[in-house]
Amino acid sequence: MAKMKAAQITKAGGDFEIVEREIPQPGPGQVRIRVQACGVCHSEVFVKEGGWPGLEYPRVPGHEIAGVIDAVGSGVTQWKTGQRVGVGWHGGQDGTCLVSYDGGYQEYMVAPVEAVARMPESLDVAEAAPLLCAGVTTFNALRHSGALPSDLVAVQGIGGLGHLGVQFAHKFGYEVAAIGRGPSGAALAKKLGAHVYIDSAATDAAAELQKRGGARAIVATAPSGKAMSSLIDGLGPNGTMMVVGATTEPIQVAPSQLITNMRRLHGWASGVPADSEDTLKFAELTGVRPMIERYPLEKAAEAYARMMSGRAEFRVVLTMER
Numbered sequence: 001m002a003k004m005k006a007a008q009i010t011k012a013g014g015d016f017e018i019v020e021r022e023i024p025q026p027g028p029g030q031v032r033i034r035v036q037a038c039g040v041c042h043s044e045v046f047v048k049e050g051g052w053p054g055l056e057y058p059r060v061p062g063h064e065i066a067g068v069i070d071a072v073g074s075g076v077t078q079w080k081t082g083q084r085v086g087v088g089w090h091g092g093q094d095g096t097c098l099v100s101y102d103g104g105y106q107e108y109m110v111a112p113v114e115a116v117a118r119m120p121e122s123l124d125v126a127e128a129a130p131l132l133c134a135g136v137t138t139f140n141a142l143r144h145s146g147a148l149p150s151d152l153v154a155v156q157g158i159g160g161l162g163h164l165g166v167q168f169a170h171k172f173g174y175e176v177a178a179i180g181r182g183p184s185g186a187a188l189a190k191k192l193g194a195h196v197y198i199d200s201a202a203t204d205a206a207a208e209l210q211k212r213g214g215a216r217a218i219v220a221t222a223p224s225g226k227a228m229s230s231l232i233d234g235l236g237p238n239g240t241m242m243v244v245g246a247t248t249e250p251i252q253v254a255p256s257q258l259i260t261n262m263r264r265l266h267g268w269a270s271g272v273p274a275d276s277e278d279t280l281k282f283a284e285l286t287g288v289r290p291m292i293e294r295y296p297l298e299k300a301a302e303a304y305a306r307m308m309s310g311r312a313e314f315r316v317v318l319t320m321e322r
Contacts, residue, residue, distance in 0.1 A: 006106035007300035007318075008058045012050025016105075016301040024102075024110045026073035031111060033085060038104030039064025039129040040295075040307045040316040042160075042246075043089070048304065052099045062104030062318075063089045064133045066125040069116075076113055084119040086280065087111050088132035089270045104129075105300055107320050117276035120284040128280060130164075130290040130315040133270060136279040138165035138219060141242040141268040142172060145217035149173030154215045156205075156231060157222030158185050158192070160314045161244060164290055165219050166192040171286040177215065179205050179231070200227070209234030214261070217242060225249030232257050232265075240264040290315045297321070 001022045008017055026032040039062075046052040047061040065087040069079055079085070087104070102109060119128055138161055147153050153174035155165040162178070169176045170193025178189035179198045186197040196212075198205045209215045214236020220228045223245040229252045235241060243251070243265060257263065271279070283289065291314045295303035300318060307316040 004107040005297055006060050006102075007297060008060045008105075009047055010058045012055075012057070013048075014057075016304065018298055018300070021106070023108045026071050026076075026110050028074045029076060029113055030073040031069050031076060031079050031085075031113060031116060032071040033065065033067040033087065033109050033111060033116075034070045035065055035067040035104045035107055035109055035320050036125040037066045037129040037320065038062040038318045039133060040300075040303045040318060041130075041133050042307065043133070044304065045308075046099050055099060060102035060105050060109075062106070062109075063087070063099075064129040064317075065104035065109065065111075066119060066129040066132070067104075070108070079113060079116060084121060086117045086119045086128060086132045086276060087115050088117065088136060088273070088276050105297065105318060107297070115273060117273040117280065119280055123280060123284055126292055126294055126317045126319055127289050129317050130160075130292065131279050131283055132276050134161050134290065134315060135164050135283065135288075136271040136276050137161060137244050137269065138221070139168050139279040139282065140271045140275050141165075141219050141244050142168055142174075142217070144268065145219070145240050145242050145266075146238070147172075147174055147217040150175060151216035152177060152209070152212050152214070152236070154179055154198075154209055154218045154231070154234065155194075156218060156220045156227060157245060158189055159222065159310075160312070161221035162219075163188070163192055163314045164288065165221055166194050167288040168282075169219070170194070171282070171288060175212075177209060177212070200230070206231050206234035210236075215239055219244060221245045223247035223249075225251050229253060232263065235261065235263045237261045238263075240266050243267045244269070292317045294319050
């Protein structure tokens with residue numbers, strides 16, 4: 001049987017191991033994808049360190065997958081070999097996610113047809129991969145926030161999620177306020193399309209938003225419950241905070257803060273393949289692209305460590321060099 005390389009975890013808390021595996025065969029209702037690139041997302045911690053119910057090992061992580069279909073299983077009629085596709089976190093309408101089966105840290109993978117999204121021909125695979133998690137999360141949060149073109153929209157954090165959120169917000173036609181800590185983020189925020197940069201370490205960011213009439217939406221990407229709590233009063237009438245930065249820290253808010261001006265807190269996670277296709281098409285049309293650092297598959301451990309360090313600029317991507 002033909003072999004491929006894969007980066008697997010053999011047990012919760014274990015190290016990455018580069019191994020040879022047999023190239024998998026797609027079953028009924030599945031396609032096999034020749035992986036060309038796979039983003040390294042913080043959510044891989046569920047596989048790397050464990051904690052996801054029912055997770056079995058060994059397991060290959062990876063849910064920001066860009067590649068080409070090279071085989072289809074029986075009963076598959078909507079997909080053909082040679083099509084460029086992506087696979088994100090969503091793994092099926094039954095609630096399956098990509099923690100439930102082997103992902104994209106390997107040269108070939110098998111996915112159910114329900115998980116597959118079409119990828120435009122012009123997108124670079126390494127740039128497309130992060131759009132299938134970080135991209136669709138921020139894109140979807142913005143378009144479901146209730147904000148309309150010309151409304152004030154704030155993006156809290158200019159990291160792996162936030163640097164995409166600022167770009168999408170700008171292309172949606174919002175008045176964009178980027179919120180970061182320290183003056184160093186100002187130049188990048190403006191480059192990404194922010195109309196104003198608010199340094200939350202030097203000023204009251206909520207008060208700054210209120211000086212501009214209050215935000216119709218705040219997309220909270222930095223995983224800090226304290227930082228999110230401090231921004232509630234920056235929402236304007238009927239304003240919504242879209243929470244996408246995952247943290248176990250509580251968001252502290254008094255009922256009166258929400259009742260006044262009828263504000264809302266709304267958690268948001270990723271999207272289904274149709275949302276991924278919308279994200280990829282929008283990025284293709286508008287020029288939204290992630291800032292990435294590329295690593296070969298053989299350096300999966302180094303790539304993961306770089307992502308976890310918080311120093312990556314801004315998404316880490318594994319590429320399959322053949």
